[in-house]
Amino acid sequence: MKRPLPALILKESTLALRSPLLWALALVTVAGRIVTTWKEMPDWSGETVNTATSALVIGAGAMLAGNLAILRDARSDAVELTEALPVRPQTRTLAVLVAYPLAGVLVAAPAMGIQLGSLLIGSRPTGHVDVRELVTGLLLVALMGALGVAAGCWIPGLIAAPIGIVLFFWTLVQFPSTWLLPVVPELKLAIDPVRPPGWHLLYVAALFLLAGSVALLRHGRRPVPVITAVSGAAAVVVAGALTLNSPAAKAAAQVGDLRQSTRSATAGAEHCRELNTTRYCAFPAYAAWIPLWQGAVDPVVAAVPEASRDRLPGIVQRAATGVLDPAVTGGNILTTTSWGRNGAERASRRTLAAQMAAAAGGLPWGTQRGGGPQGCDARGQARTIVALWLIGQVEQPVAATTKRTSIRTDDGGQSALEVPRSDLGSVDYGEAELGYAKQLLAQPAARERIWEHWAVLTAPTTTVDQALPLLGLGRSNASAEPKGTPCE
Structure with a gap:
């Protein structure tokens, strides 16, 4: 060879x-x-x-x-x-x-x-x-x-x-x-x-x-x-x-x-566009996702009375690490560098839409914690129904759950807490509020009623019982008493 x-x-x-x-x-x-x-x-x-x-x-x-x-x-x-x-x-x-x-x-x-x-x-x-x-x-x-x-x-x-x-x-x-x-x-x-x-x-x-x-x-x-x-x-x-x-x-x-904690989590989110009254700012490499965010936010914004839309926050992308700049978080909803696909996009859409819905309804949203680290409880409040109805313009709202987490105490120790986790973030609500919101989603005339009484329905002091006649709903479920700190 x-x-x-x-x-x-x-x-x-x-x-x-x-x-x-x-x-x-x-x-x-x-x-x-x-x-x-x-x-x-x-x-x-x-x-x-x-x-x-x-x-x-x-x-x-x-x-x-x-x-x-x-x-x-x-x-x-x-x-x-x-x-x-x-x-x-x-x-x-x-x-x-x-x-x-x-x-x-x-x-x-x-x-x-x-x-x-x-x-x-x-x-x-x-x-x-x-x-x-x-x-x-x-x-x-x-x-x-x-x-x-x-x-x-x-x-x-x-x-x-x-x-x-x-x-x-x-x-x-x-x-x-x-x-x-x-x-x-x-x-x-x-x-x-x-x-x-x-x-x-x-x-x-x-x-x-x-x-x-x-x-x-x-x-x-x-x-x-x-x-x-x-x-x-x-x-x-x-x-x-x-x-x-x-x-x-x-x-x-x-x-x-x-990655140091001194760096702003939103530093570099400089690609900004204003679409239908909402401003979106992304990291340049993620600019292609702005239409995805818009698809989740636009239906919620469209369901808010025109006179109230100018008070809604913008959308700014944040990194997984870094500090949150109050100048940015004060008037904006923060979204991450993750987005779902092949079925998981529904959760991503709901999460972003829920923050806009909470902001529109006057509830704590994004980095706001109305009840401190434990979150807050919005049971019995009319604006909770409105916020859940707004979420329903994008994805069906679901029941709130709780998550066990630890926080650092003043003496340097750790304390375990049950923190609410829901479509509205760290805001808790009950089956009554969710049920009424689903009833509204099934009524074609719900938008006209909500817009007509928007100021009253989104006021923190308006109760569910007071809102039912305005919404054209019968009293089918009694709202439970708040289990945690009421949302202000």
């Missing part, structure tokens, strides 16, 4: 693509990612990084499969059999070194494509796709395959690859923002993650070259492997230095400052 290497690569590649490890882990990765992301509207800036990071699981399969393949020569009586072959050991190693990383990439590429494709279903994505991040994910799989081969060459035992996988994942957990790792998980910021994908891609490629060279050095210090190893090590140093010193990496290193 004049050209044994291509034939060996083809054979090893066929064996690699038949590996149940690769396909099983690819299936687990795809299924897990689809399930965990199915209900969340995607942000491409983060999801491309998350998809590349998920390739670690497939890379683990390539690492184990490559390690098992290279260990064939170390099995009992294998040396006597392989010595009779017309190819040198380094040729067989090179074939495995090419085949298993390549097979890992061929399995990972469609798996990543399916993950990204699933994000388009029922979706209005925001952010930007960076192909360099995805290529880095594929190179990561190849790198792990090469590391499995290198470990098998130097440590002839089955324990090396599993330990290497554990160490690989451990470093990601312990040093999540270190750019000298092969993959850096997404930095959970409200804006596009600041990353150096170009230089980091070269860095991972250099690591792959170095890992392959180390595997081939096991067969002796021949000129080509030595030169390749030295070149690979130099490339790792240079690419690592370029990555660490790139402007993007330096900016990303300041992520701790961006």
